[in-house]
Amino acid sequence: MSISTTRPSSTQHGGGTTPPSGPRVAGPYVSGPARMAPAPRIPLWAAALFVAALLCAGLLLERTSAVRQYRFVSLDMATKKDALGSPRKRQLLAEMGLPDVHAVAPENTAHTAALLEQARRDADPAMVASGWPVFAVRTDEASLNDPETGINVNHKERGREWERPAAVVYYRDGQERLATGVGLRLHGGGSRDLGISYRVYFRNAYGAPAQPADVFFPGTEGTLKRLVLRKEKTTSPGFINMLGLDIMGMLGAETPRFVPAVFSVNGKDMGLSLVSEHIADAHWKRRLGHDNFLLYSIRKGNDRAEFAALRELYLWIRLMPAPLTMPQAERRMDLRSMCAIIFGAVYMGENDWDQGALLLDKTQPDPRWTNIAWDLDQAFQHLSPTAPLERRPGWKFAMDEAKAVRMRLFLRLWKEAPEFRTWFLRYVVDALNHTLRPSERERMIAPYVAMERQLGREMFDQDMAAAMLAARPVQVMEETVRDLGAPAWSTVHVSSSCPVRIDDMADYTEYTGRYFMGQTVRLHATPQDGKRFSHWEANGVRHSGPDMELTVERATAIRAVFTDI
Known part of the structure; x- marks a missing residue:
């Protein structure tokens, strides 16, 4: 018996079976239990084309702004947001193939404590006793030198993904001031391949929040979330970065706060170093309020x-x-x-x-x-x-x-x-x-x-x-x-038995200044205890009155004359 392949206009009743509504199937239709039509065969080339299309769609999707934003937010939640190592953070880290670096996680706390003990042993007792600021940093050797993940080896890499868990012990005035887990990154520009400069980050995730600034820079206000430990690259005449920053500050530039120090990394003595604030958005947000x-x-x-x-x-x-x-x-x-x-x-x-x-x-x-x-x-x-x-x-x-x-x-x-x-x-x-x-x-x-x-x-x-x-x-x-x-220049020498002000600056008794031709030198004298100002002599010419302004046209010798009252 054969049946019609035309679909009925309504559902059959009374135990009848509704024929399949899919594509027309050749061959007999047997009543009784439902019997499915055989699945069509898919050519191999079509299957390969379908898989390739899926792969291409995945690659295109990976490049969309939505996916990039998702991965960015996930990374931010997992690593940058400074909170404890929650299950959600661990899940996100696992999804992105990143290690769980949070020292407060139970399995990491003991390891951080072991690193701290090693750091204490690294600190030179003589340097600590001297009262100098001393930093001893310890981390896993792989964190520094592993070919795939070490920050020293991969010195061109930057960002939070290249921050490694570490421990630091800090001494000042012969006392231990801080011992905590920190994040450790390589610091610097062209000198990164030398492995001489590092940043340490204080995060709740490692067990220590932002630190009071005066722990490191006595007398300063506010808090710090990061520090730069920078070995002096050149040694002659010494204290080069520090003297340079001193001079820049005196001349009127903004500079980071800093102190000289010595530090070690995994027992390696880095020698004379500079410890300073890290100039970044977070730093200036705290500094400006x-x-x-x-x-x-x-x-x-x-x-x-x-x-x-x-x-x-x-x-x-x-x-x-x-x-x-x-x-x-x-x-x-x-x-x-x-x-x-x-x-x-x-x-x-x-x-x-x-x-x-x-x-x-x-x-x-x-x-x-x-x-x-x-x-x-x-x-x-x-x-x-x-x-x-x-x-x-x-x-x-x-x-x-x-x-x-x-x-x-x-x-x-x-x-x-x-x-x-x-x-x-x-x-x-x-x-x-x-x-x-x-x-x-x-x-x-x-x-x-x-x-x-x-x-x-x-x-x-x-x-x-x-x-x-x-x-x-x-x-x-x-x-x-x-x-x-610039115009030619000449010298002005001033001598006085009592202090006099020059160019509205400090008080001098002996002074040698250098001026470009046509500039002025301004002098002011005030009476002193037991002394009365008499007059000025400039290249032997007398000038009355306590104030004198002289245009420099040649080498000039000036004397302030005071007499006893």
């Missing part, structure tokens, strides 16, 4: 907003019609901090100076970029107290950065704005004559001499440092005339 700012890091990756803002500044400097004026530039850039970094690099012979960051605090009534200095490990390496002018780099390293934002603005102002040239040359002579005068240089060097003696190690050639810095006032004046075309 708000997050309404832009922080552009030179030579590093930046977010879209920072990049766009700096690009706008760069284009403004490049395309602004000439002549560019000093007031126009001041509305966009803090010229003092900009010139501090440029002039400071010249003063120290720094050949790798265009680093650091620019900060724009948008809460200010008239926001403008401020310059931040860091990484001065090449300072003093091209200076000699006795080198003749033709063998000194002078402004060369600054001119090499002529296309950088700061130097491009400086050069436009120098060429187009007479008021800037006048202001900057005054800035130079005030820096050399007063800010970095001999007494200030001695005061700056003295703590490092004391620290070296305290530690009992040869770390600082203070005679070399003093000779280099003592030679720089004359050398910089000569170099500025040669390289920038």
